[in-house]
Amino acid sequence: MNDSYEPVIVGFLCNWCSYRAADLAGTSRLHYAPNMRPIRVMCSARVEPQFVLKALREGADGVLIAGCHPGECHYVDGNIKALRRYELLKRMLRQLGIEEERVQLVWAAASEGNVLADAVNRMTEQLRRLGPLRWRETVLGGDAQPEERAGEMMAKEV
């Protein structure tokens, strides 16, 4: 394995808890792995399984979904829906040959900057051990151009 490999984690953080946890981690000057690319979403339930698959196909080594603790969702039970989706998606990804560590769900309240930082540290180390995913190059053999065009069409529609 290449020594220079740095795992890329796409992080979907909910606006009300986990994005604020990330903010808190920053303002508290916590040092943690810089491998997560945070994307703010309104709720962990906004994270469609399509987002996760697309991130993995487009070069992410892992996806972290973070939301409010059960019972504390700004939208009452959005995070429960996220949990249910995650539990099903996890089982489907297993069949597609994607290790469980590559897609993770964590709960991090707005006051839990350390919990989020720990999760990112832990996941970064796990992905380091697993090695890069590189879906296009290794699984599709680098010939996925038509789908790239399909992606462009989608972008235009949106």
Add this chain to the structure above:
Amino acid sequence: MMAKKKPRFAMYWAASCGGCEISTLNIGDKILAVDEAFDIAFWPCVADFKVKDVERYPDGYIDLCLFNGAIRNSENEEMAHLLREKSKVLVAFGSCASEGCIPGLSNLTTAQATLRAVYLDNPSTDNPKKVLPQPFTKVPEGTIRIPEFYERVKSLDQVVPVDYVMPGCPPEAKQIAAVMDAVITGVALPPPGRTVIGAGNVAVCEECPRQKNVKQIKRFYRLHEITPDPEICLLEQGIVCMGIATRAGCGALCPRVNMRCEGCYGPLNGIEDQGANMVAAIASVIEEGSGPLAGVDEAELQRRIGEIMETLVDPAGTFYRFNMAHSLLMRARFKGDVV
């Protein structure tokens, strides 16, 4: 002699079962109108044309080509390129050509495992010398070649640009008849560019007559584990009906006869991954976790939800029954995939 030149029609099968041809013949006596309106330029199922004939046609010679079947080997791909060149309008006809369909399920395993299953491990296979097909074989007269078996199944639009897509496994005869009618009478088709024709743009549920209530799934059932109520939504009863994530156009044939929708009409417009959308939809309607949540034991809640998901056997094969080759990931990953 003919006063007016008729448009030329072709239909070809790549990796397919022949069901698309049967469905085309199922349009009944309309097939005579098709025969009257078109000159058949290439249709191996019904008329004796050779590939050499097609190669001799000038580019764009065929006006309408219905291409069914997935791209499983090099011959399928060569024919796709040839027919693309020779056709003005190329239609990915049926689920295999549009999104891989049942052949695409082999993307959940390796090409080698597929060959082993077919030529060696199948109980009904008699192959004592363990002969596997080889792309090139030397014989005294020279080297003979058979098509190369690809590592993954592709849809037609993954190898050549496609003008229209007619989904379905197979496309319903009444949909084929309607499209043929439109073409024959000169009704303008929508702008090309992998445009879906011969189907709706709502979910199968819209065509399904079953009674739909609030869904609170306690566990999932496979069809042999339960006798479904014939009036109520199958999903409500815990049967993994794909209707909610599938394009309408069939008239909800399967749910009408107590069979779950398997998703053969593919995803709706704007959806890239039918399986992922099904995960999103079906997971939202599990009952577990819908009660009061204050002070809930998080690990225990996750365990209970996981337990329910365990009753959904083979999620990838269920959600991607027809869509694997055209899904976002397209293929499962295996240790030792070539870098």
